[in-house]
Amino acid sequence: MSEQFIGVDIGGTSSTVGLVANGKVLERTVVNMAGQNDPERFAEELVQAINSFGSNNIKAIGIGAPNGNFLTGCIESAPNLHFKGNAPLANLVAEKSKLSTFLTNDANAAALGEKRYGCAKEFNDFLLITLGTGLGSGIFANSQLVYGHTGMAGEIGHTIVQHRGRPCSCGREGCLETYVSIRGMERTARKLAHEQDNFEWIQKGSIDPSDIQKAAEAGDQLALQVYDRTAMLLALGLSNSIAHLGSEAIVFFGGIATAGDLLFDPFKKHFEELLLFNFHGKVKVLLSALPQNDAAILVAAALAQHEHH
């Protein structure tokens, strides 16, 4: 019988717990996050969900969480969750489940998942970039995930690409994720609309990526410019990442990545222009090959499998 692992994906509105074997999700269940402000009670609910699978062949538990710190096993002040300060979720789940439990942030989990089950199996040096509400990253160097001294490495979304640029939620200015994220694309669309006196765009209420995507697909010039600017700043940020790390590949994962060619065609053009000549033609650009509905569970299970062996 194959070894089984638990993958837990912690989200703002719901978390998903899945039973995984051989890189496939066998069963899954959802835990509601409304009012979850007590880590201890939340850990109990997670363990109940795990027990509901009725498996006695589970080897370890992996948890992917926003602001998850592998070295401490804590969720550290995640803005979209209701826990106060540091929630020691790995220890709590381990105690209650009697199983080894590992926790890391979404992007590190995604990097481990793409390395084990996805399109990064053969790469010793690669970057995993999650595009969604923010821009997250997991860094593989010398075949190992880079956690850094305090477990908080891989903050490419908070590299400054425009000195004194847009205000960022981190308190600084010009961070990559103020441009390359759902909210960043909305800000770019509004800025262009006002610069160009584009009344059609100025009068829009909320603008989300699907609005921009639909408009771009219909040939709207402003929407296409939003993709081009977003792609250019993503290329600027990642050319700096490659200058640091000399990675063989960049793998994109998550929400905005589904925009596909609208974002990645201009990205590839800008990226080759902005890349240091040493690296021209040497960095593969890939989209996650994991099944979208299962990806977050699979990558969390990959963490469990990686640390268990």
Added chain:
Amino acid sequence: MSEQFIGVDIGGTSSTVGLVANGKVLERTVVNMAGQNDPERFAEELVQAINSFGSNNIKAIGIGAPNGNFLTGCIESAPNLHFKGNAPLANLVAEKSKLSTFLTNDANAAALGEKRYGCAKEFNDFLLITLGTGLGSGIFANSQLVYGHTGMAGEIGHTIVQHRGRPCSCGREGCLETYVSIRGMERTARKLAHEQDNFEWIQKGSIDPSDIQKAAEAGDQLALQVYDRTAMLLALGLSNSIAHLGSEAIVFFGGIATAGDLLFDPFKKHFEELLLFNFHGKVKVLLSALPQNDAAILVAAALAQHEHH
């Protein structure tokens, strides 16, 4: 009898070959670089220099060279040397000396040297920054040097800190080393002199770091501004490096680093301001502790010792 290693420091005008044991340089000799355009003949001269020490206890040879690639053992198109294309120096020296020979760039060698003999002994994750004609870097993550997929990782000097900024010798614009280097500081001094109609500075012929240092020590406002701007851009670039790597320390090495407090006091102020909050107060800033005259030989020998074991 202690194991002995050879450290070779390749320079533009002369190269130095040293015999090292227990982290001390026992003997040294110099090879003139004038007219050195034949890697084979140069390798012979290096091996003659090594043989002149008369030691039969040498375990391995380490070479630190501009544009040295550890993975290929070649010096790859170094602008200050006269070799055409890629010079396979490690293989040539190994053949002629019958000793294991390893080659890397100056900054990677410096990182290995600080890890083995210097102030980085206890760090698993640190950045080594060389400040001089250019800005070089060696990156340790998870206790290993990061070479990247093609051996060319660690190009922090070619991260772009000002989009569409100063033209760089690499063909792009706004690279960190166009601001933070000997020539970068001269460019900043000239720019400030013209912006401020500062005739005393406008009329200067060549401006080198020692001019700026002397003027700053005498309280010259423009010279102090040059240090402040240089320090700010260095802080911007390195705050991005820390966001990637979560390093425990940054170690500075080489020429400009001798300016000491003039550069590092403003650097530390800007660095804490520009660093992502996760890392505030968590990154040590250190100057190389290796004896300046021996440092380049010692760090090349550290490469030999590291790879030999």
